[in-house]
Amino acid sequence: xxxxxxxxxxxxxxxxxxxxxxxxxxxxxxxxxxxxxxxxxxxxxxxxxxxxxxxxxxxxxxxxxxxxxxxxxxxxxxxxxxxxxxxxxxxxxxxxxxxxxxxxxxxxxxxx
Numbered sequence: 001x002x003x004x005x006x007x008x009x010x011x012x013x014x015x016x017x018x019x020x021x022x023x024x025x026x027x028x029x030x031x032x033x034x035x036x037x038x039x040x041x042x043x044x045x046x047x048x049x050x051x052x053x054x055x056x057x058x059x060x061x062x063x064x065x066x067x068x069x070x071x072x073x074x075x076x077x078x079x080x081x082x083x084x085x086x087x088x089x090x091x092x093x094x095x096x097x098x099x100x101x102x103x104x105x106x107x108x109x110x111x112x
Contacts, residue, residue, distance in 0.1 A: 033069030037106055047108045051088060054078050054110045063090065064107035065100050074098050075111075 054061045055078040062075045076090035079097060086102045 034066075034071070035069070036066045039106060044102075047105055050108045050110050051078055051081065055081065060111040061090065062107075062109040062111060063088070063100055063105055064109075065104040066106045067104055071106070074100065 076092040079091040080089040088100045090098045
């Protein structure tokens with residue numbers, strides 16, 4: 001006679017405790033959250049020069065942005081720089097326009 005075991009299912013939280021599962025999910029996301037690096041004005045100026053260079057010669061750019069403690073990379077071509085809203089508009093390879101706030105940018109890399 002073989003023993004039928006539920007395997008990992010027996011260690012899973014009960015389905016009648018949604019607060020517990022939400023707390024575990026939040027705990028998991030908070031574990032991987034990073035602190036936003038401090039960017040000084042010289043780095044902002046360097047980012048601005050790289051963006052202007054890429055926009056002038058129509059080069060692709062990889063922008064790394066930090067939102068809510070997580071880093072995201074966007075690759076595309078600079079479409080427009082909006083000084084009033086303080087954002088950069090990128091046209092990605094999928095012909096979508098991504099808006100990135102200047103305050104969220106932590107790295108800019110020009111791809112020639």
